[in-house]
Amino acid sequence: DPESKAHDEL
Amino acid sequence: MNLFRLLGDMTHLLCIVVLLLKIRTRKSCAGISLKTQELYVIVFLTRYLDLFTMYNSLYQIVMKLVFVGTSIGIVWYMRYHKVVKQTYSKNEDTFRHYFLILPCFVLALFVHLDFTVVEVLWSFSLYLEAVAILPQLVLLQRSRNIDTLTGDYVFLLGVYRVLYLLNWVYRFFMEIHQIRWIPWVSGFIQTALYADFFYYYIKSWKNREKLKLPA
16 A cells, blocks of 8 residues: 555655 | 655765765864764664665665765764864754654654554654754854855755655655655655755855854
C-alpha cells in the first residue's frame, strides 16, 4: 500500500 | 523520481560537499554548529535502518551511505581533528540540542505509521531533522561575522528543503493524491524555520554586504 512506500524518499 | 526530488537530493549532496570542502581546505569549522551536525548523524542513522532490509534502488543505497558517511566524517573532523577542533566556536554553540531529541522521540512514540522499531525511529528522524537546524541558526545569530561558505551551506540546506516541498506538491497532484502527514508536516515546519535566514541571506546578497542575522 502507498503508506508503506512512504520510505521511498531520502 | 521527479525533477524536484532529484534536484533536492543533489542540492543536499552539494551543501555537504561545500561544508566538507570548507573544513578540509581551510582546516576550519568556525561558525558551524557541531550540535546540528551531531543531530544530522542521529537523523540519518535512525532513518536509514532499513538500508539493508528494504531494497528501494541502487540510488537510494548509494545516497544513504554517502549521507551517513559524510555526516559522521564532519562530526569526526569537528571533534577529533587536531587542527579543525581548535576552530570550533565552542562558546557560541550552546544550544541544548539534547532537549530536542527527547520530545521528538516521545512524539514518535505517539505519532507514527506503525508501532514498530523501524517506523517509530523513521518518524523520530523526520521530527528531529525538522528542528536539527536550530542550533546552527542560533550560532549564526551569535556569530559576529559569518563566512560566506557557512552562509552558503545553510542556504543550500534551505534550498534542498524547498525543493522537497515542491516534490511533495508534485507527487500529491501527479502520483499519490493523498497526504503523507508525517514527512510533509515535519518537512514544512523544517522549511519554515529557514524563512528569516532566507530573507537576510538574499538581502545581503542583493546589497553586496556581509551576511548578518539580528541577535
